[in-house]
Amino acid sequence: MGAGMPAERSMTFGPSARRLLGRLRPHRPQLVGVVGLAVLGVGLSAVGPKVLGHATDLIFAGVLGRQLPPGTTTEQAAAAARAAGDDSFADVITRMGVVPGAGIDTSALARVLLLALGLYVAAAALTWWQGWLLTGVVQRTVHRLREDVEAKLNRLPLPYFDRQPRGELLSRVTNDIDNISISLQQTLSQLLTSLLTVVGVLAMMFWISPLLALVALVAVPLSVVVTQRIAKRSQGQFIAQWTHTGELNGQVEEAFTGHELVKVFGRQREVQAAFAAKNEELFRASFGAQFISGIIMPAMMFIGNLSYVAIAVVGGLRVASGTMTLGDVQAFIQYSRQFTQPLTQVASMANLLQSGVASAERVFAVLDAEEQTPDPAVPARVADPRGRVEFQHVSFRYAPEKPLIEDLSLVAEPGQTVAIVGPTGAGKTTLVNLIMRFYELDAGRITLDGVDVTRLTRDDLRGRVGMVLQDTWLFGGTIRDNIAYGRPGATEEEILAAARATFVDRFVRSLPDGYDTVIDEEGSNASAGEKQLITIARAFLAEPSLLILDEATSSVDTRTEVLLQRAMAALRSDRTSFVIAHRLSTIRDADLILMMEDGRIVEQGTHDELLAAGGAYARLYRAQFSQATAGEPEPAVAQ
Template identity: 60%
Template structure:
């Protein structure tokens, strides 16, 4: 049920609902704050991460002995050539076999580390998706009024997936990089402290350069994922409204908007990737300078006899291995910028203001008769724009109340307040004498049935869509509900009957047939109170008769709120309430209101205006003049 005020948010909440809405942080405190929250997500998995760390350290240590063994083999060969003696190929072979065994064992340990890290990342992202899904269930309706569906989907899918890839690619490297650097540094100091100092000289320069580049890359990644969310919102909007876009020949304009979003994403992505991509080449340049310096100084030390050729060979290999983690960390830093930008967007969703919690000790209505009372209810979507002011209304059990009025009068808002999609600012709403603000939302909504103008059917069989009205419904109950609401006949004409599978757009089922399915769903729920929000406004006259009959069956013995503009759906109501600017200006039966010659009479008289065609009760078109009117007040319509 969507507010007529579109995306305007409800900024004032019910003063009695446990102190108002839940206040949470609205934005992570920059990249550092986002990073700390990511660490908080990893903290519950510290044990498997510690095991992965230990396994990685073992692999690093085993791998670190490789250059020493190669250097020893080189010395055996070089010394034999210098002395003119025979080369001890047996010793060299044993060293190479030992080297092969060490490298094989190191690879196995690194493989085990990768598997452990992958499991941790999957669990973290699994939990994050669960949190996002649970959060969506706790968000108030105004959040979805203010944020495009594509943007919300982008945060819960694309951004979470990007964060998963980032953690998967970087976590293992971050775990091992520091220990690789320490291991290589210790071994280089053992071989030659002077050469080790040469390598260390470039580390501060590398760190400062990587930090400088990362700081400038972060905003670009934020822009990239914001542009990605905007483009997804545009795609979702075009996809759901493609029939209207084609009908109004607006395909070119839609393509232009998509091209604009796509171009913005291209530019933002190119800038972000270029900025982060400069880190690794810069690190490699500094590392290569150190490598050249080590090679030159090492050669001089071999000539002077300070080091053996094998020592210099081992040191050069260590220097390359020492530079590799630095380059990897720099590359990781670039990838982390993208992941942190996505994480910030996900955390913003998780930090959004939630609806007020249910009462700790909720009231329960044992048997719902269906008496509804509005006592001095006031509500506004924004503080500066009043909508409903001091509205009072009593609806007796089993009666039908029709709510009419011009667009923006607050008709649909009443339904939103009844179901607590929004909370009232002042006053209260009573259900059988119980303030609905003291009930849990689930308990309240199980007592209401809802049929909207915009039908909602999910991907599944027709039987499953009807059974959505009540958990555990049997096939017999589903068929009975469909039969009672005039849906059984058309369902049985479909190829698979009740097992006919509907896709996302319910292709093959007309708008009126979809509406009959939703009425059957509401009938199966057996609610005490019904809210029918212009349920026949988008169907043809013949289908309206079927839906009206179905709704008459549905309304029997139930309190009903009918928000409609077609006379056939409101003329037989027990009470007709006329709203203007959020206030009730008239109430009574159809005949009583016509005799009063007030607002309702003016709306009714508007039906006869216009050449050949006329307007409905709130200005909507009605059939051509002279066409046979329909509706339950006029008897059955020949089909």
Template identity: 60%
Template sequence: MADPNLNSTEEELVEEEHIATAGAHGHGASGKPKNFRRSFKQLLSLLLPYKWAVFAVSVLGAVGVVLSVLAPKILGQATDVLFSGYISKQIPEGVSSEQAVEMLRAQGENELANMVGAMHVVPGAGIDFGALIRILILVLCLYLLSALFSWAEGYILNLVMVKAMFRLRERVEAKINRLPLRYFDRIQRGDLISRVTNDIDNITQTLQQSLSGALTNIFTVIGVLVMMLTISWKLTLIALISLPLIGIIFGIIGPKSQKAFTTQWAKVGRLNARVEESFSGHALVKTFGQEGAFREAFHEENEELYKASFKAQLLSGVMMPSMRFVGNVVYVGIAVVGGVMVAGGTLLLGSVQAFIQYAQQFNEPLSQLGGMAASVQSGAASTERVFDILDEPEQSPDPQDAPTPASGQGTITFENVKFSYDPDKPLIRDLSFTVKPGQKVAIVGPTGAGKTTLVNLLMRFYELDGGRITVNGQDIATLTRDDVRRRTGMVLQDPWLFAGTIRDNIRFGNEQATDEEIVEAATATYADRVVRSLPNGYDTELEEDAVNLSSGERQLLTIARAFVAKPSIMILDEATSSVDTRTERLLQRAMTALQEGRTSFIIAHRLSTIRDADLILMMENGDIVEQGTHDELIAKRGAYWRLYNSQFQGRET
């Protein structure tokens, strides 16, 4: 995307290939998978500030799981009470259980004899309903306590997740404000917005829905495994067959799923960039009849996103059914072998029932963990994209011992300045000039000559590759950026206003400005007449991008905003290009009065607007090839004369 601080046409010849190349290779654009282990650690690192809360959640989860996994085994005892009571009723009173077993064997009922021999029966007694009720009440209490602990676990964990995401958004916002403008030159705005919104939302969903359930599922797997071993190690071995099978499934599908989700979120960012570009330039798209081209481009991007999303969802959708299939196969094995063991008298019916419940509890969390794995893959892909921003090199910090800005009338000197956007393509090689206090300096030249770059360096939007810039003899690199920019007012070619009142938009230039000062600035720039024509005057609410004002009206307000700041240095980057001729003349007179006692830089394409400049710098390919007043440069009949003549054919003066 284009730097918002650059002229809309400036630097095109120099930067176009650089930005296009960087945009093509920007973070997340390729969709190639990165280090999953690293991104997963980054995902978990978001919870580190809340480690004690996570520990409490772990304890609550463990206790809740212990209570829930005890219940099936105790419930199995209720089945044994029912079954043994039913068998006891069939045996005549006065016959011992040993005699009953011998009678069954004599009748050839060996399997039933084995079962009776393994049970505790009281001939003729029937079902012990008292014991049955006590068991059921105990099971009910266990489930209620388990639910209570699970609720507390979920409440604390969700609170932690919300706070973690709150901090993550703040970190990203703070990071973006610390990044150099070079970063924004090489990333599309829509992709950046997608990372800050869609990707962070996806991380939130992953943490809330997946990792929160992962703790419970892991504890459940461990607890159930212990309980299964207490019932039968043979049946436990059958249940454990699912582990290597699940491992194979995850090992095959997991890496492919990670790659697919990384590609999906990269495509989401690219599509958002396409939509943002189309909507922001909607009027121009219609003006030049490019709806079809944009529609086709959107269709292609949307088709790529569809394919990437389909593949990602297909792979993630295969994971859980595959694991459930494994679980069902294991379930059948346990049912067959358990039935044989009950028939052989080596295991009670209630124990088999409890084990089958445990087998389901064992496989269900494994299946859920498999499903969560796909969600975690998606969350890890988003985490990579967000941490790409957090890992970006920041602009160099301000010096700790920065001096106070030197007093003076504003002598500005460029000494052997070197700068380039791309190290392989130098732009400014060795630039030197001096601007005296109060001078009105015009910077002119063809597109890509380096005009806007010059003032961006003065504002320290970019750092120099060599040389230095001084104000009142003081190197601006030794000052804080805030000190450098506080004394400078800047008006860009493209006006920018935020949603809010007109009063707040003008006060943006100086938060301490009074209402009277705001009106004075608006009056001086002829914005007051526009404001008072609106229904609510200075309290008129501007819509997003101030679309309820014309381009010229928006520019008047941005100029008023710069004037209310009362800067010592003024930078006007084609500031009058968006207003009508009559308003432009009024602004020229207002600027002449307001620039008195201030050093001002004017970037101009229309040379008729800078004929009265004290100094004109003619730039070509990053160098000043001519400098002087308008009359002096016309008399030289050089580069400035040729440029001026191209705008006013047949006129030489």
């Protein structure tokens, strides 16, 4: 991707820009105030050069008056100049109302200068007020945008996050929204002021001299053509810049999350090479975007200088001919600068505006993502919560072309412990994810105590379920806070009881700060087993009617696992439990064992029944203990 050539062309710049500006609509009163203050401020600033031009005329008239003999009138002095053949000088004397013999009218000059000072002070105050109002509008708009994105993320289905790298998604909701904030803050005020300045200055220019105003207007179409051509080439580069930024964030997040594995397998060079390649792509896109859009400013300055030269030449000729005063030419030259300056500023902001709209497109892509099916308007309630779960001819697939679960039916009676075993990819975790409605069924239905789970709100359904995953998740906070996450409002005694039941209390007591020990966001100051114990304590505290354990003891030592088996046996009493396990020794006491292969239940029964059947479960069980010493009995499990 060469610099100057767009890597990706934005096809929705106009609609995205309008949609972004449309988010300002709730602040119409403030925006009206911003526009009103801007009109007043620009109007006062536009009058300033004309007033200063009058001051120049007073000074120039005083200087000329001293050179003329006193006691004569302006008409007589002009007639004498014409008689001497100097018609241009006569026209200047007449045009400027020079009083022969009189010097500079200092009192009139002082009044004019004070008026100009007052105009500029008032304009500055109005501009400051306008900026204060606009800053509030922009920041409240971005604040609401962040809230909308956060709410949207909570409404998105789990498959959306499966398809999105975390770093890329984080970049959209942090970097891109920050870029939108900066772009709106810096461009809206400047664009409004610049456009109003162009209108106000143009009106004053036509008032002073229509001919010079037409000369100045020649630069406008040329400026528009140059800006459009450059902006069209740079927009694609801005899209590529922010896309590569998100991808680079994804790589960095992935590398730092798994930095231990990277070092263990000695893949630092590969990670660095991948980072360098993506960093180079980001560099090229950023360089292309900034360089191409940066051409706008010098191009506009060049066009403005050409216009300035033309105005100075034509204005000087008109002063010499007596058709304009020197003060008017001076004012017009100031206006020409004020006229080209906002055009140059608008052009120079094109890169910032394009960058902001490119980020807005990425954020709007999140806001437009397909949401999970909404909860029913009139949700059902479970009248008699007992924990009976039934799958009725359930079918599900992650990809439409790749079946996973087909026509599955099963019943888990209240209080039963249902163990789900099978090879990797058989659909064990998918089965419990369907109970939680993390994914929607393709066919069939799942009922909880006779009520279709789709008729319950997700909060109601998930509030009845306690889940402990193999991958532990702890947030930055104390151990006490992490346990209490299972049931907000739990008392200190209830938290301690859950910790004692799950043997968290045993290792917490050895810590200097006890339950006030702070776990960092990555949980790096706790072992894998300790983190898993805390998550189990969290599930204990929740007291769910349905319990799901997905390899919940995979990270604890053998002795702790035996203790936890006893604790979870007590926890599972009077509750329906689904246990996903790879170590078959841990589920021998399950009421029902489901053997799954390729999304189907190929066998079901108790441990002894399945071993006696000599099928897939028996083969899997024997495979796990094939390394045992000949003649050594199979490991027993604490009952």
